[in-house]
Amino acid sequence: MSYRTRGEPEPELTFSDKELFDLGLAWVTLSVAFALLLAPIHLGGVTLGSFVVMIGLSFVTVGVAFLLHELAHKVVAIEYGQIAEFRADYQMLFLAIMSALIGFLFAAPGAVYHRGRITVRENGHIALAGPVTNLLLALLFFPLLIFPGILGTVGHLGVLINLFLAAFNMIPFGPLDGKSVLRWSKPVFALAFGASGLLLVGFYSIFGFI
Template identity: 35%
Template sequence: MCLIYLILLEFTKEELRNLTIAFVVLTFCFSIATVGLNVERILSILPIVMVSVVIGSLLHELGHKFVAMKYGCLAEFKLWPLGLVIAVVSSFFGFVFASLGSLHISPENLSDEINGKISIAGPMANLGLALIFIAIAALIYPLKIHSNVFI
């Protein structure tokens, strides 16, 4: 069923451009926040950061878009230039405050319930990813019964 929605998704050229810019900027922001301005170290972690950003961001936006489509709405990602600047500047301080854009939904006169469902779909996609990766991490790195840390 989700595959059918994915095939039916329509992206405008501007939306694809905006998403690409957001993904590239966010990838570099997380890389800089993680390893600083060392180009060699940035390049070494860039592939894994890029995969993480694309998976997390794309599924977040697709979550909004799927639910909007379910209710017969159009949804388009719009870039927020000031958000790009804030993300880049915050990355130099070791964290990323990312609000690179938003999904604009039409028609705008939706009920609060439908608008809420569309709005929560993105964060729920991220929560689902978090649970999946926590489960994978727990399988790869089993919990220790004791700890070597003493308080």
């Protein structure tokens, strides 16, 4: 259900130049941050070549995970009659790099901001769309684990990064998705947060980082 007035144009899935710039910047920054976390060249023991390869792999897997996460928010918001655009948070992008350097990634590079009249339930749906998309992407990447070499590595990273983003974004804190989902429905929040967290811990316990 949307709240457009008569004669008001239907919101469309379009991207401004500013939005595309912010998406690209967040994509590159998160890719470098994940590479620093998974192949910590600054701690030694990782060659420059291995680090560059990890950046490339992260660029592909983070790109799919991050971009489709944000696109899911935007699409659902538009379906509810919202005007929606992604905006990067430059301070959070800097924090992502700094946190990766010390062994933890704070992955909150920005958000899809939307405006228009909306219910708590609809806002919960918009918030939930991102983590659910990451869980589905993890499922799609999982079969690649059976392949040796680069394809198996892409599968591993694809599952790991998507499960991490799903679980991290379901934390009910600040601008993260979990806060809006919890406000809408405690049972849905518990299911989504619990499932993403358990899957991440289970996958890490069996397969490790990389």
